[in-house]
Amino acid sequence: MAAPESGDGNNGAARMVTLISSDNTRFEVEAAAASLSQTLQLTILDGGGGGGDGIPLPNVDSATLSKVLEYCIKHAPAAANGGAPNATAVDRAELERFDNEFVNIDQSVLYSLIMAAHNLEIEGLQSLVAKKVADMIKGKSPMEIRRTLGFPDPTPEEQAEMNAHMLEYGWAYE
């Protein structure tokens, strides 16, 4: 469900804005959804992004942007009525289900999302993705963390550094 709205504006009222990814793909979304980004919100409040102009996002590619917008579109209604007060338990459960599903993705996409969420200052997305990475770290040794997150094998030099750093907090390895 929830295919991103294609902006046909059948309620006639929603204002649309156009975002342009680094690889020149144009995305048309409701201003309310794009405004989850603190960065975009200012531009949109100033009246930008409408008509044929579009807002260029030189740091975000189309694959990442489509993923980001999927998040924004899903979360925009809840954000519009100030989050919790009117939300029913069902709504919240549905958002939670969506979030869990949403971060169930390849690591490279996850990292691109973190960077995009920071660039665009989308608070909810930042913490959602950061939490996902943190969950991958919990309870693991430094070496296990490196393997899980796809670091290359340490060089002897890096290994020596790791050993030295482990001594700094010896109590964490008992």
Add this chain to the structure above:
Amino acid sequence: MEASSSRSRSGSTTQKRCRAVGAAGSGLTVQALNDDALRSVFSCLDDHFDLARCSAVCSSWNRIIKTADVMRDLYYKRNPQARGSSSDISMKSYFEELAMDEHVSSLSRGSAEVYQWSGHPLRATLCRMKSGLILTGVGDKILRLWSAESCKFMNEYNVPNAKTLVDFDFDENKVVGLTSSQFCIWRRNEPRSIFQSGGASFHHGSCMSYADPEVVIGCEDGRAFVYDMYSRSCSSIFR
């Protein structure tokens, strides 16, 4: 308006250095994350042990965890009453406290394993534990060193001249013991003491502490003597 999500356009070999400009499909690695992004990840960890282990993952993670005070922030988050009252507490004592807290809470959390063994023919009334070692004594003429992990006997040190020890301390090289009017030094690998102070300069010593190169002896008359271990002379007296 959804763009086709062709995420794996190319392999994951090339773009290690590309920062924010990287395409989602082209294999952004964890090493492409900038400080802000990593900080947001670290701030989601609510266990100091996880943070400590993260700090050993690589040098940039280590730097961020140190400079961003994520450890300290988490400490305040978990101990709100500590904020303000002791904001100048040094990192070292902070971690000591932290390690003790964790130690206490792990003891109170679940079952503890207790090891018991006979270490001395007479009751030993004092022990000190440091870096995985336990030194026991006071009560008979001998000090014994044990591995804290395996409880195995490692070494022993004879107290000379039929004196009675009242306190002792040790580090990785030496053991220092106190009788009521003398202190003795042992090398960690030899049972016989290599030095005994010449008495007379203090009486009724009751406690001591040793931090290379100095030993501090507290006496019953309220005076504290500081000895330099290398010149083997009393360097100052406090009342």
